[in-house]
Amino acid sequence: MKILVPVKRVVDANVKIRVKSDGSGVETANLKLSMNPFDEIAVEEAVRLKEAGIASEVVAVSIGDTGCQETLRAAMAVGADAAIHVEADTATQPLAVAKLLQAIVAKEQPQLVICGKQAIDDDANQVGQMLAALLDWPQATFASRVQIAGGEATVTREIDGGLETLAMPLPAVISTDLRLNEPRYASLPNIMKAKKKPLATVSPAELDVDIAPRLKVVSVDEPSVRQAGKLVSDVAELVGMLRNEAKVI
Amino acid sequence: MAILVVAEHDNQQLKAATLNTVTAASLVGQDVDLLIAGAQCAEVARQAAQIRGVRKVLHCDAAHYADQTAENLAALILSVSASYSHLFAPASSFGKNVMPRVAARLDVAQVSEITAVEAPNRFVRPIYAGNALATIESDDPVKVVTVRATAFAAAEMGGSASVEPLSASPDVSKVRVVGRELTQSARPELGNAKIVVSGGRGLGNGEQYRALLEPLADRLNAALGASRAAVDAGYVPNDFQVGQTGKVVAPQLYLAVGISGAIQHLAGMKDSKIVVAINKDPDAPIFQVADYGLVADLFEAVPQLTAALAQ
Numbered sequence: 001m002k003i004l005v006p007v008k009r010v011v012d013a014n015v016k017i018r019v020k021s022d023g024s025g026v027e028t029a030n031l032k033l034s035m036n037p038f039d040e041i042a043v044e045e046a047v048r049l050k051e052a053g054i055a056s057e058v059v060a061v062s063i064g065d066t067g068c069q070e071t072l073r074a075a076m077a078v079g080a081d082a083a084i085h086v087e088a089d090t091a092t093q094p095l096a097v098a099k100l101l102q103a104i105v106a107k108e109q110p111q112l113v114i115c116g117k118q119a120i121d122d123d124a125n126q127v128g129q130m131l132a133a134l135l136d137w138p139q140a141t142f143a144s145r146v147q148i149a150g151g152e153a154t155v156t157r158e159i160d161g162g163l164e165t166l167a168m169p170l171p172a173v174i175s176t177d178l179r180l181n182e183p184r185y186a187s188l189p190n191i192m193k194a195k196k197k198p199l200a201t202v203s204p205a206e207l208d209v210d211i212a213p214r215l216k217v218v219s220v221d222e223p224s225v226r227q228a229g230k231l232v233s234d235v236a237e238l239v240g241m242l243r244n245e246a247k248v249i
Numbered sequence: 250m251a252i253l254v255v256a257e258h259d260n261q262q263l264k265a266a267t268l269n270t271v272t273a274a275s276l277v278g279q280d281v282d283l284l285i286a287g288a289q290c291a292e293v294a295r296q297a298a299q300i301r302g303v304r305k306v307l308h309c310d311a312a313h314y315a316d317q318t319a320e321n322l323a324a325l326i327l328s329v330s331a332s333y334s335h336l337f338a339p340a341s342s343f344g345k346n347v348m349p350r351v352a353a354r355l356d357v358a359q360v361s362e363i364t365a366v367e368a369p370n371r372f373v374r375p376i377y378a379g380n381a382l383a384t385i386e387s388d389d390p391v392k393v394v395t396v397r398a399t400a401f402a403a404a405e406m407g408g409s410a411s412v413e414p415l416s417a418s419p420d421v422s423k424v425r426v427v428g429r430e431l432t433q434s435a436r437p438e439l440g441n442a443k444i445v446v447s448g449g450r451g452l453g454n455g456e457q458y459r460a461l462l463e464p465l466a467d468r469l470n471a472a473l474g475a476s477r478a479a480v481d482a483g484y485v486p487n488d489f490q491v492g493q494t495g496k497v498v499a500p501q502l503y504l505a506v507g508i509s510g511a512i513q514h515l516a517g518m519k520d521s522k523i524v525v526a527i528n529k530d531p532d533a534p535i536f537q538v539a540d541y542g543l544v545a546d547l548f549e550a551v552p553q554l555t556a557a558l559a560q
């Protein structure tokens with residue numbers, strides 16, 4: 001069984017971004033870029049399924065500029081076998097990403113797609129569900145536990161009220177939540193080996209997908225910032241403030 | 250221009266976020282319909298008919314909607330979507346699961362987790378963990394939108410919409426729900442509680458979390474929340490997590506206990522009215538957003554606070 005893992009290159013989770021002063025977007029020049037944390041979890045899960053003998057091959061896909069190739073090498077350094085870079089200059093929106101992935105699925109014929117639940121830059125939380133819809137595959141979003149046996153996936157999902165476990169036949173799309181696993185670090189020898197693994201490039205035109213954005217970004221603005229209030233010296237003062245000044249208790 | 254709001258419920262009760270979603274939908278136009286799909290959920294449809302601002306309730310009752318699987322709900326929504334210019338749902342784990350499936354089938358973009366409606370085709374939504382606000386315009390024929398509940402007031406009750414039966418779509422789901430572990434709690438729901446008491450890694454473990462924070466929450470009639478670190482370490486279940494990738498809350502009072510204030514955590518609580526932080530590290534970033542900060546050992550301060558509130 002082949003597993004396809006879409007990985008997005010995003011501004012690192014530890015970097016605090018700034019909004020461009022002309023309101024046209026977010027300043028990303030010279031910032032540290034990394035694999036979307038949920039996608040690291042997705043790669044880890046796929047690699048574990050391979051190590052467990054359930055999957056035979058793990059293919060990572062990234063859509064974006066040439067920097068994506070670094071992210072794909074990172075995926076291969078932790079165990080992905082091969083990678084596909086879909087070259088796109090413009091920031092591709094989730095629907096276009098899902099269509100590109102649909103085209104890749106048609107070529108690669110994976111039995112399972114494991115993606116992140118959300119890219120931490122656009123915070124869209126859409127691609128996995130959209131891809132499942134386009135493929136007419138069942139979906140299991142926000143996964144915290146995945147078991148594959150007998151052509152079926154059993155997935156525990158993190159939902160607002162607690163946990164829910166779904167069973168579904170393969171092929172299927174799974175999106176990862178934070179508690180699914182703890183991604184490993186790449187060892188130096190594996191980083192070296194990853195440089196020799198196959199990395200193919202393809203264009204949206206070759207996949208016959210129109211990636212023109214559907215949503216227009218009118219402006220990007222700074223949110224209002226909370227001001228730091230005051231420090232209180234003890235619990236008695238805190239309670240006094242909450243009762244008499246803030247009047248919230 | 251008609252707007253369909255996909256209601257969230259558990260076949261017995263409407264979830265509160267549905268009311269906030271109705272308010273957001275009303276900012277687009279007057280003709281707001283509500284879809285109640287479930288199994289033996291007539292009572293929910295009756296409740297929904299009382300929401301002010303709702304024109305009619307579409308009530309679809311069939312066994313294969315009991316579990317609210319994305320596959321079946323999306324198919325049902327698509328069966329009525331031609332009558333609507335907008336399809337709205339709460340940006341909860343429910344809405345996030347279903348709506349992108351609908352959007353993809355309609356070949357339209359989805360606008361996720363909006364915090365403002367500026368025009369029928371123009372919405373504001375936070376990106377980068379709320380560190381930027383994007384104003385987005387959609388020219389797609391149908392706008393598929395999920396709504397951040399805390400950004401809109403709840404619609405009021407006291408209305409009297411008609412309830413119309415809607416025929417079910419065929420059961421298309423290959424998914425079976427084989428288990429559910431729902432957190433049982435007598436406390437207010439985290440998403441719409443007036444007061445939230447949240448604990449982080451500073452609590453040390455689950456026993457200490459419960460021993461310190463439950464009495465405080467009881468005293469304040471508060472919901473309990475947590476940082477990711479506290480959830481990852483198993484102090485509390487996943488549905489306690491507040492933040493960029495957990496729940497977004499905006500209570501009157503948010504008490505952050507032993508939480509450092511990482512950007513991902515702030516993304517989920519910085520719209521709270523009053524924020525209190527208790528942390529022994531005076532440089533913890535949480536103090537930069539706290540209205541009242543107490544630099545103290547939480548193991549001393551929290552019991553004192555609980556006691557002081559009893560007076």
Ligand SMILES: Cc1cc2nc3c(=O)[nH]c(=O)nc-3n(C[C@H](O)[C@H](O)[C@H](O)COP(=O)(O)OP(=O)(O)OC[C@H]3O[C@@H](n4cnc5c(N)ncnc54)[C@H](O)[C@@H]3O)c2cc1C
Pocket residue numbers: 013037038120448449450451452475476477478479490491492493494495496506507508509510511512513514517527528529530533545546547548
């Ligand atoms: C993709 C991604 C998504 C994420 N999503 C979320 C999210 O949704 N929500 C979220 O919360 N985090 C999220 N995080 C994690 C976030 O970056 C932080 O790691 C997390 O919020 C830290 O939790 P914490 O504040 O409890 O722990 P820490 O940062 O370890 O802070 C513990 C605090 O407790 C204080 N403390 C310790 N002992 C005491 C004591 N005795 N008395 C008083 N104070 C004490 C310390 O001074 C410290 O400030 C995410 C991270 C990533 C990468």
Ligand SMILES: Nc1ncnc2c1ncn2[C@@H]1O[C@H](COP(=O)(O)O)[C@@H](O)[C@H]1O
Pocket residue numbers: 005006007008009036038039042061062063064092094097114115116117118119120122123124125126127128
């Ligand atoms: N440009 C991209 N390249 C590869 N995968 C992507 C891309 N954008 C999104 N994804 C995948 O889709 C998931 C959800 O993204 P989103 O719907 O944008 O929040 C991510 O965690 C990735 O797994």
